[in-house]
Amino acid sequence: AQKVTQAQTEISVVEKEDVTLDCVYETRDTTYYLFWYKQPPSGELVFLIRRNSFDEQNEISGRYSWNFQKSTSSFNFTITASQVVDSAVYFCALSEGRNAGNMLTFGGGTRLMVKP
Amino acid sequence: EPEVTQTPSHQVTQMGQEVILRCVPISNHLYFYWYRQILGQKVEFLVSFYNNEISEKSEIFDDQFSVERPDGSNFTLKIRSTKLEDSAMYFCASVSSTDTQYFGPGTRLTVL
Numbered sequence: 001a002q003k004v005t006q007a008q009t010e011i012s013v014v015e016k017e018d019v020t021l022d023c024v025y026e027t028r029d030t031t032y033y034l035f036w037y038k039q040p041p042s043g044e045l046v047f048l049i050r051r052n053s054f055d056e057q058n059e060i061s062g063r064y065s066w067n068f069q070k071s072t073s074s075f076n077f078t079i080t081a082s083q084v085v086d087s088a089v090y091f092c093a094l095s096e097g098r099n100a101g102n103m104l105t106f107g108g109g110t111r112l113m114v115k116p
Numbered sequence: 117e118p119e120v121t122q123t124p125s126h127q128v129t130q131m132g133q134e135v136i137l138r139c140v141p142i143s144n145h146l147y148f149y150w151y152r153q154i155l156g157q158k159v160e161f162l163v164s165f166y167n168n169e170i171s172e173k174s175e176i177f178d179d180q181f182s183v184e185r186p187d188g189s190n191f192t193l194k195i196r197s198t199k200l201e202d203s204a205m206y207f208c209a210s211v212s213s214t215d216t217q218y219f220g221p222g223t224r225l226t227v228l
Contacts, residue, residue: 045219106159
């Protein structure tokens with residue numbers, strides 16, 4: 001069965017600090033997709049990134065970067081030079097199988113608070 | 117940029133009443149989903165829908181729940197007889213050609 005664990009329930013940082021959100025997943029499939037979504041206080045779920053199990057290249061998008069390590073079943077998310085607008089709940093999610101459109105299993109989320 | 121839309125944004129109902137939550141997925145998407153998020157908890161999968169039928173459903177999606185795509189654009193979730201524990205945020209999602217699920221803004225359901 002698939003499972004996603006986000007051990008950090010809440011993180012508080014001061015603006016401009018770097019912060020890493022951890023995500024550990026479990027799956028029996030060799031083909032799967034990993035995602036990060038952001039849920040700001042307004043409540044919607046905003047897609048940030050998708051990664052398939054065959055692509056372990058790390059990715060950088062502006063202040064965001066993602067570190068995918070199959071050896072440790074982790075898909076961690078780093079925000080550099082955090083800003084107050086980054087304050088949100090961040091969810092890591094997994095879908096098994098070849099089709100990334102399969103159901104998503106979400107982690108419990110990490111609430112990030114960035115203080116000015 | 118196309119978006120998934122959901123109505124209403126907030127629905128308040130009495131226990132035992134039927135509710136219908138509505139979603140308009142992105143127009144060329146083919147897979148549709150409902151998820152729910154009880155306040156302060158994780159997002160949970162309810163059901164997926166493809167080619168006018170349910171393709172997968174979770175244990176949460178019992179006989180009280182049903183989904184429909186009545187007119188080729190709307191995608192609805194019906195709860196026949198709401199319970200207090202159905203109070204949650206309900207998210208609709210649809211899948212793009214790049215296999216990414218895009219979520220609507222959610223409907224907050226409050227059962228009194």
